[in-house]
Amino acid sequence: MKTHQLTHARLLEKVVYDPDTGKFTHLGRRRPKVGQFDKDGYVKISIDEVKHQAHRLAWLYVTGNYPPEDMQVDHINGVRDDNRWTNLRLVTHAENQAYRLASGREQSARGISGVRGVYWHGGKGKWIVTVRADKKSHFGGYHASVESAALAATVLRNQIQEERASA
Template sequence: MKTRMLTHARLLEKVVYDPDTGKFTHLGRRRPKVGQFDKDGYVKISVDEVKHQAHRLAWLYMTGNYPPEDMQVDHINGVRDDNRWINLRLATHSENQSYKQISNKSQDGRGVSGARGVYWHGGKGKWIVTVKANNETHFGGYYSDVPSAAIAAANLRNKLNFGSVTP
């Protein structure tokens, strides 16, 4: 049985998902541990010889359905292998991209604010706030300091209906 469209019933026959830990275990195997990392840091699980992303399987396991075609399963804390149920939510592609974490660069320099949507504008000598939503870039103003700009970016994301998003 090699199929891409895994049913909820078949999933329940093959694995057990613990929503508190986000871990899956195979049923009826000597080595019940399941899953391995892919090149992007997501956990992949093989069911009936087909690999599936663990966060999508968690959604199927808990709800009985795959996410709608226009939605993605997002990791709220940005940790790709944290598949606890409380860490998963549905998001559009645009929302999912806006939730991305800023890299933890420690050096000073252009664009290294440590806050999403806050970038250095060399010409103005200030921090600029921009947020992308629905394929449009929304301007949030210029700020002298990063904390003020981070708050403005979070407020703009909330205004654009991305939910409660922290700076």
């Protein structure tokens, strides 16, 4: 059963959601863990070969309905993989954008890490460092922690500045 509009009943057949932890588990599988990070740091869950954002599935699971078309599910604390029910709320697109700007949750070029040039690579499960300078991308490696990636980004930016100065 492949569907783009997942029903509440089908969702209940496939997964269990724990509102206290925000975690989903598959029903009837040896490996019950479910979900993986997308490139933006949100958790995506595949059900019937269709990927869904976990925070939207949490809303469907608890309320029995998708959010209205003109509303978005927002993470109150700004942490995109924190899908606890107490951390989710409905907001309009304008409210969501205003909150992001006011809180600095996603400043341009900082993304979910909060560090310029440091991004989450969901496929590798690591932080990646990429610094843009002179219309080129400079790769700074993959890092297990955001702290080590931040340090690598600083070192790479300094190295690029030194190379510019000596040229």
